[in-house]
Amino acid sequence: MRCTRTIFSSIPAFQILPATTRCSSSISPRIVVRKAHYQITKMSVANASYNTDTGAEFNFQDAKLSQKFGPEVTNYFSGSPLNRVSFLRDKPPFLSAALPQAKYLLLNSALDPLSASPKRLAYASYEDVKPLIGNPYDVSEEEFINSYDSRLAQPPQLIFLGIDEYDKESGFVYGAEGSASRYEGRAYFAVGVEDWVPTGIEGEWRKTRLNLNLARSDAAILAQARSIMDWNNRNKFCSACGSPTISVNAGTKRVCPPYDKALQKSADATPAERPPCISRKGVHNIAFPRTDPTVIMAIVNSTGDKVLLGRQRRWPEHFYSCLAGFCEPAESVEEAVRRETWEESGVRVGRVVVHSSQPWPYPNSLMLGCVGEALPDGEQIHLGHDPELHQAEWFPISFIREMLKRPAAGLDEGTPEGFQEGDIRLPPATAIASQLLVAITNNYHGGLKI
């Protein structure tokens, strides 16, 4: 039970989302489609740079796996244009070289990004941020760690996000010519500016959780920056020993340094050791960013014609979504789906299949979107175990198919246009819950276009 975490303000299942519109497809009446706001014309290595010339969709529909399982659904907040080249994060020569031509996403102390518009982030240049960050990569990591001095403030949090390999304009190249280990493109960093006010950059600090109108590529970059910045901010002390930690590996690791110059008797004395800490020996997960796996599930009944949806007390009238919850230690995804469904609704689930996944950067969740099938004798609803839901109900899938054709609006918005008596409201396409509902109305394939 973590009821305080699974309230609507913290669970992506029930995202606070802007209005979107949907229309029926003229090609296949069973597949609901929606006009794409932003065409993706390039994707990072994580998205395999497929069909970059044609700008075709990145759902790998020609793959053999897609013939069996349907094309891939790329959920909102995924689909980053950046190649993270994670193996270069501990290479100061690479990082130093990348700084001058890089783009910088600035986050203030509330983790709001500097934005050019509701659809676009504003990126700063190195000249803009140089007064704040200088070049933190002009020393080796070992030197940086061993010169820790608890009397000094730590430098601003800088996070290397990756390289946009399609942006050749920057002229940045790293690695020998002709080598397969040569990396080029535009580097991206995130900077935690706290109260520092940049000059010469147009933009405003925008709350993003109420605004999922950001272009998909910017949404994915923001998600990465925000999650890792949040993790750094919540981990300024070592959870194993309580001492301050410092940021290394370009913002993607924190260590508990072994020495402290503040404890040293004189400048030329031997380094003064801090109190011992288990985190300095071996490898510890606490040194790396935390990602919380979460399950969200469309549960169908055993005859395959109904789906289980829930609603929370504080939601707008008629608003329903998929059940969701956090995955616990030593639980498989399938088990977490069954436990959470039973705890919240009393329904007992059998077979579970993972459909797609969605990062959710508030602060660090990974939504594992599943379809589950209730057991024939387990479909009775009982809300008395975990009192998290106000209501849970089986809806005919044919009805949900109709409701998905209606305009959708987020939790923070009024009833959308076209809402009729007897309708229910469902989450917009930027929510994986919506994609799961499309899947169950469509032979478990595909999803809405976002």
Place this chain on the structure above:
Amino acid sequence: MRCTRTIFSSIPAFQILPATTRCSSSISPRIVVRKAHYQITKMSVANASYNTDTGAEFNFQDAKLSQKFGPEVTNYFSGSPLNRVSFLRDKPPFLSAALPQAKYLLLNSALDPLSASPKRLAYASYEDVKPLIGNPYDVSEEEFINSYDSRLAQPPQLIFLGIDEYDKESGFVYGAEGSASRYEGRAYFAVGVEDWVPTGIEGEWRKTRLNLNLARSDAAILAQARSIMDWNNRNKFCSACGSPTISVNAGTKRVCPPYDKALQKSADATPAERPPCISRKGVHNIAFPRTDPTVIMAIVNSTGDKVLLGRQRRWPEHFYSCLAGFCEPAESVEEAVRRETWEESGVRVGRVVVHSSQPWPYPNSLMLGCVGEALPDGEQIHLGHDPELHQAEWFPISFIREMLKRPAAGLDEGTPEGFQEGDIRLPPATAIASQLLVAITNNYHGGLKI
């Protein structure tokens, strides 16, 4: 890059496993089966208590979803017999009532469990552990938190694991008769005994990572106990402010208490506040156990007849397994598969499908087992990005199908019997890597019996 984490000692992909044997199925020559050591005759709500009378397998093969996607694969370390009833963890009356008839799994300071045999854990009774734990649930959580005194040692770590609803012998019942919110069965707890030596219990402290011979139900209970105990041990201090934390919610939450009696001027003075901490306002993930999502993937080539396997330098000769790595913040599972595959092998992957999942309690990973399909122009192997693998190679799937029929042995063991020149060694069935390889030789369905 987290190469220090993805070495063979920390990644479940490459488990250190005991010898197992396999034989061809006489029914379907394409499905490799193996004699089950332990028949599962009951499963928790997370496994839906299906077919408990017949003791049939819990793969939900009759489900409609199984007809499309194949029966479910329950990987080793999942399949717990316990219902976690997580919503009762913050109810001291329930916890108090559960103590006397409960079974207690003891973990020493190295997190080794007290074991009856290589196959079975040894459980203690309340009488056995009462001298150590007393009844920590005789006060409310609020009282416990507000009476924090930094001069006093914290009580031994006690973790409520769940109820075995099929064990009616205990006589433990909680909730009104006839109510659907009535819970009965045997409660299970884990106790961190540190250096305390229990008397009157037979058993020995056994290392478990080198011993995956534990019965499946005990393996799942151990996984839960060990993961949550490890998390408590690594989080005795608040990562937001550096102050000591205390355990609440029956071992599944840690809070940074607001007051400290040690700072109070006199016994009847107003409570003395500790320094402020952001973790005391709102909900923070750092208060809850951490689970690290990890991807492990069988990558097939675009013509569907080869699979990509890798090997690390320190592995025994001829040993290969699936590629694997940690899922990063703001990455979908599909993206993590593509990034890790490219970083480790240079191969570019398109469509990714999640097959099944496996908890891995060393210390807190959740393995997301995937099948991915390489892009037609992305199958070239290059090991020069992240120098983690010693070798990566495309193997014909027909060859892998043959190799899966051979006896398998873990990384720490010698070459298994029956190994012939030209063969390769693959991980045993307790590893999800093995299950993924079975799936790709079998139309992406099913897996080996463990």
